[in-house]
Structure formats: structure tokens, C-alpha cells
Amino acid sequence: MVTAILPTYARAELAFERGEGARVYTVDGEEFLDFSAGIAVNSLGHAHPHLVAALNEQAGKLWHTSNAYRIPQQERLAERLREATFADTMFFTNSGTEAIECAVKMARRYHFSKGAPERFRLITFEGAFHGRTLAAIAAGGQAKYLEGFGPATQGFDQVPFGDLDAVRKAIGPETAGILIEPIQGEGGLRVAPPQLLRDLRALCDEHGLLLIFDEIQCGVARTGHLFAHEASGVTPDIMAIAKGIGGGFPIGACLATEEAGSGMVAGTHGSTFGGNPLACAVGNAVLDVVLEDGFLERVQNIGLRLRQGLAELQDAHPGAIAEIRGDGLMLGIRCNSVENRAVLAALRDERMLAVAAGDNVVRLLPPLVIDENDVADALARLDRAFTVAESALTGDAA
Numbered sequence: 001m002v003t004a005i006l007p008t009y010a011r012a013e014l015a016f017e018r019g020e021g022a023r024v025y026t027v028d029g030e031e032f033l034d035f036s037a038g039i040a041v042n043s044l045g046h047a048h049p050h051l052v053a054a055l056n057e058q059a060g061k062l063w064h065t066s067n068a069y070r071i072p073q074q075e076r077l078a079e080r081l082r083e084a085t086f087a088d089t090m091f092f093t094n095s096g097t098e099a100i101e102c103a104v105k106m107a108r109r110y111h112f113s114k115g116a117p118e119r120f121r122l123i124t125f126e127g128a129f130h131g132r133t134l135a136a137i138a139a140g141g142q143a144k145y146l147e148g149f150g151p152a153t154q155g156f157d158q159v160p161f162g163d164l165d166a167v168r169k170a171i172g173p174e175t176a177g178i179l180i181e182p183i184q185g186e187g188g189l190r191v192a193p194p195q196l197l198r199d200l201r202a203l204c205d206e207h208g209l210l211l212i213f214d215e216i217q218c219g220v221a222r223t224g225h226l227f228a229h230e231a232s233g234v235t236p237d238i239m240a241i242a243k244g245i246g247g248g249f250p251i252g253a254c255l256a257t258e259e260a261g262s263g264m265v266a267g268t269h270g271s272t273f274g275g276n277p278l279a280c281a282v283g284n285a286v287l288d289v290v291l292e293d294g295f296l297e298r299v300q301n302i303g304l305r306l307r308q309g310l311a312e313l314q315d316a317h318p319g320a321i322a323e324i325r326g327d328g329l330m331l332g333i334r335c336n337s338v339e340n341r342a343v344l345a346a347l348r349d350e351r352m353l354a355v356a357a358g359d360n361v362v363r364l365l366p367p368l369v370i371d372e373n374d375v376a377d378a379l380a381r382l383d384r385a386f387t388v389a390e391s392a393l394t395g396d397a398a
């Protein structure tokens with residue numbers, strides 16, 4: 001008989017009961033070091049007092065009203081994000097994939113409203129991940145996510161990651177824009193070089209296209225910048241965010257310039273739950289912390305410490321580790337002789353959580369509030385896990 005929960009996930013045999021900072025505790029009381037943060041979601045760690053207080057305070061007042069009414073918490077969050085980013089306007093969602101869906105609709109609607117409804121296609125990149133709705137799996141272009149779900153949603157042209165010539169060739173009379181993750185998460189922590197983002201910006205300007213960034217994973221201070229693209233000096237026309245902005249509460253948003261959003265007039269889009277008072281109270285609380293003086297610098301510094309430690313780990317395991325990738329606290333260890341899954345299994349025995357990514361990468365996405373001790377602790381566990389994975393390979397007793 002089927003499980004009560006549709007068996008779409010390959011779940012680990014672990015269930016957690018509570019958490020504090022970068023530590024989570026199973027129902028049996030075992031402590032784990034959490035360097036996955038719910039896949040870059042628990043940006044401030046578990047049970048952050050400021051988030052708990054914000055959620056509790058709002059929970060006692062008002063949870064939900066619908067977007068038929070003004071929502072002061074949503075207006076405040078939008079004003080603050082507008083103040084802190086390139087954006088003039090935004091739409092709130094409950095998830096990343098809905099933020100992407102909104103971005104795709106917005107790009108199409110923009111050209112429609114300019115009298116060019118034929119311009120509906122987006123150029124995307126191999127290895128991309130944009131979510132699991134029908135448009136998002138078409139945008140991501142991965143066969144394993146598309147198979148069996150009928151004809152792929154039209155309008156996505158995929159080119160090799162980072163191949164500017166291929167982008168140039170893919171631009172045609174139906175092209176509406178370019179969609180890219182400044183750092184690929186699921187795809188294996190591949191960083192889009194700043195020059196690539198600048199070149200894409202120039203191409204978009206030259207051809208009247210919209211540049212769309214998916215910062216659902218790499219955004220909200222993850223790289224030590226409020227948004228990862230800021231390091232390149234270019235700004236997008238549209239940007240999807242989610243994950244870290246809610247710190248664990250489901251919320252996403254599609255941010256845009258006034259011009260890019262100009263086709264989205266009254267009645268063109270909607271969401272029952274998107275941006276409700278509860279979600280936005282938590283989103284504002286996350287911003288309170290990440291916008292504090294010194295927070296981003298701290299993420300940069302601790303990210304550098306972790307990266308240095310990973311470079312030493314690579315020196316200690318030259319056969320197993322091919323490369324360290326990523327930025328800030330979004331780092332990947334590309335494995336060579338060992339399988340990333342074997343390392344993750346060994347890490348679990350070390351009571352540490354991390355995430356797999358494409359390209360045989362072990363992905364580290366710790367809460368942004370980790371300290372030096374957490375880094376040292378993680379490096380020691382990683383060292384032991386790589387030793388175990390390597391010895392399993394040669395058949396030595398671990």
C-alpha cells in the first residue's frame with residue numbers, strides 16, 4: 001500500500017524535533033550540526049529569538065486577510081526591499097517556483113504590453129534549476145523533471161552554462177529575456193562570473209530583452225551580499241527570491257523595475273496566500289537582522305574562513321576532492337574519486353547535515369549565523385567523512 005505521503009522524496013531516516021542556531025535535535029535526542037539549513041531556508045538558524053518573537057506577536061493578532069485588502073506588513077516589507085535593491089515594485093508568493101512563474105509571466109506580459117506579443121521566449125542555461133511547476137521545469141530543462149508530464153511548456157531555449165556566443169545565437173525575434181541563477185544551486189554551485197552577468201546585461205540592453213535573476217537560493221545575504229548579483233555591479237530587470245527571506249516561513253517574491261513590471265496591471269496575477277500578514281511579519285524580522293550593520297561583513301568573513309578550511313581539506317584529500325566552488329556561505333565540494341552521496345552518508349554518521357548537488361558536489365549551506373567553532377566543528381566532521389568515503393572505495397576498514 002502507498003504511504004500516506006505521496007512517495008516523491010527519497011527521505012533520510014531522520015526526524016527532527018527542535019533546533020537552536022546551527023544545531024538540530026532528532027526525536028531521539030541526537031544532536032546534528034546543520035549545514036543544509038533546510039536548503040538555504042533557515043538563513044538565521046533554528047529558533048532565532050527575533051524571528052520567534054515576530055511570528056508569535058503576529059500570530060496573536062492576525063494571520064490572514066487576503067490580498068483583497070491592504071496588508072501593512074506586506075507594504076513595509078516591499079518598501080524595505082525596494083530601498084535595499086534595484087527594484088521599484090514586487091509581487092509576493094509562497095514559494096520559489098511561484099516567484100519564477102511570476103517572473104516568466106511578467107516578462108511575457110511586458111513585451112505584450114509593448115505591442116510585441118510574439119516575444120515570449122526566455123533563454124536559460126544548462127544545469128539550471130528554477131522549481132517544479134510546469135513553466136519552471138521547462139525553464140530548468142532537465143529531462144528527469146520533465147519526463148511524463150506532457151509537452152514541455154513552450155518558450156524556453158537552453159544554452160550551455162556561461163556560453164555567451166550560444167546566448168547571442170539563441171536571440172531571435174521571439175526572445176523576451178534571459179533567465180539565470182547568479183550561482184547555480186542544484187546544478188552544482190557553479191558561479192556565473194561577474195563578467196558574464198555584465199555581458200548578459202549588455203546583450204539585453206542591445207536587444208531590448210529583460211534580464212531575470214533567480215536568486216531564490218543565492219539571495220538574502222547568503223553570499224555576504226544582500227543579493228549575489230551585487231558583486232558584479234549589474235542589476236537585473238526582474239528577480240525571483242524565496243528560501244532565505246522567510247527564515248523557514250514560506251514566502252517568496254518577484255521583484256522588478258517599474259518598466260519591467262509595467263505590463264502587470266490590475267487583474268493580471270494573483271495569489272490567495274502570497275504575502276499574508278504572518279509571512280510578511282517574519283520576512284520583515286529576517287530583514288531586521290540581515291540589514292543590521294556588520295551582518296554582511298560577518299557572513300563574508302566566516303564564509304572565507306570556511307572556504308580556507310575547505311581548501312585545506314582538499315589538500316588532505318586530493319584524490320577525493322576536485323574543487324571548492326561557490327561564494328560566501330554557499331559553498332560546494334566537487335568530489336572526484338568518491339560519490340557525493342557516499343560522503344553525505346558518512347557525514348550523516350558524523351551527525352552533520354549537508355546537501356547533494358549536481359556535478360557530484362557536496363553542498364554546504366549553513367545558517368548565516370554560524371561562528372568559528374561551528375566552522376571548525378564542520379571541518380573536522382567533513383575530514384572524517386571523506387576519510388570514511390575514501391577507505392570504502394579501496395575496501396579498507398574505516
Ligand SMILES: *Cc1c(COP(=O)(O)O)cnc(C)c1O
Nearest residue numbers: 095096097129130131185216217
Ligand atoms: C529552491 C529553488 C527554486 C524553487 O523554489 P521552491 O520554493 O522549491 O518552489 C527555484 N530556483 C532556485 C535557484 C532554487 O534554489
